[in-house]
Amino acid sequence: xxxxxxxxxxxxxxxxxxxxxxxxxxxxxxxxxxxxxxxxxxxxxxxxxxxxxxxxxxxxxxxxxxxxxxxxxxxxxxxxxxxxxxxxxxxxxxxxxxxxxxxxxxxxxxxxxxxxxxxxxxxxxxxxxxxxxxxxxxxxxxxxxxxxxxxxxxxxxxxxxxxxxxxxxxxxxxxxxxxxxxxxxxxxxxxxxxxxxxxxxxxxxxxxxxxxxxxxxxxxxxxxxxxxxxxxxxxxxxxxxxxxxxxxxxxxxxxxxxxxxxxxxxxxxxxx
Numbered sequence: 590x591x592x593x594x595x596x597x598x599x600x601x602x603x604x605x606x607x608x609x610x611x612x613x614x615x616x617x618x619x620x621x622x623x624x625x626x627x628x629x630x631x632x633x634x635x636x637x638x639x640x641x642x643x644x645x646x647x648x649x650x651x652x653x654x655x656x657x658x659x660x661x662x663x664x665x666x667x668x669x670x671x672x673x674x675x676x677x678x679x680x681x682x683x684x685x686x687x688x689x690x691x692x693x694x695x696x697x698x699x700x701x702x703x704x705x706x707x708x709x710x711x712x713x714x715x716x717x718x719x720x721x722x723x724x725x726x727x728x729x730x731x732x733x734x735x736x737x738x739x740x741x742x743x744x745x746x747x748x749x750x751x752x753x754x755x756x757x758x759x760x761x762x763x764x765x766x767x768x769x770x771x772x773x774x775x776x777x778x779x780x781x782x783x784x785x786x787x788x789x790x791x792x793x794x795x796x797x798x799x800x801x802x803x804x805x806x807x808x809x810x811x812x813x814x815x816x817x818x819x820x821x822x823x824x825x826x827x828x829x830x831x832x833x834x835x836x837x838x839x840x841x842x843x844x845x846x847x848x849x850x851x852x853x854x855x856x857x858x859x860x861x
Contacts, residue, residue: 604824613640617733620772623816631839641854647688652757654679655701660721697791701757704796705789716742725779730817751783762788770809777806
């Protein structure tokens with residue numbers, strides 16, 4: 590496929606469309622596209638260009654199960670019912686993956702749910718839950734994006750609406766990471782509403798709750814815009830899967846390649 594000389598932001602999307610097919614969709618982009626392209630381009634290529642799908646981790650399934658149970662409780666479900674659903678969801682998901690940390694993550698489920706319920710009861714009594722996992726759409730540099738917010742609330746007194754992105758972890762947050770800031774800036778542009786980060790932390794010494802909020806959405810958004818531009822420039826220089834393969838060098842020592850499914854994909858694409 591020949592690359593024509595394209596100028597202007599309205600032409601940037603043509604570079605993305607080259608690799609957007611029925612079998613593997615590059616568009617619309619999401620926050621995870623940007624994060625992968627910027628910080629692990631080989632992973633991005635395997636998933637977004639070559640179309641590989643990889644199992645999730647036990648920690649990711651733990652976070653999803655806790656979040657779903659919290660939503661059930663906030664919409665009227667009994668705690669024990671929500672807890673049972675959380676455990677069942679987690680067990681079903683991890684049964685299909687081979688993660689050595691499954692047992693450890695299983696032990697964190699209920700402590701995280703408890704600190705989550707306590708935190709919402711403490712902070713959210715004057716809030717109305719408007720949506721959960723709301724789909725949002727926007728464009729960055731004229732490239733379509735899609736995302737799903739966690740919890741959408743309205744303050745009963747001020748009538749202000751805002752969003753909470755829930756994170757579960759075993760480590761205390763020391764500020765908002767670059768990737769989380771980028772994600773928050775995308776959601777803020779899509780919703781034109783304030784975004785809050787809620788961290789539910791549990792470890793052997795106990796559980797904690799932290800709320801963080803960006804003071805500046807513009808700086809991380811500028812980074813998002815830059816990554817979109819760099820991604821478009823990269824795609825303008827490759828026309829085939831062979832071009833992509835020959836433009837990237839996987840680092841075998843990176844943790845990403847420890848997973849057997851990812852290692853198999855790497856060998857199929859790069860031969861080593």
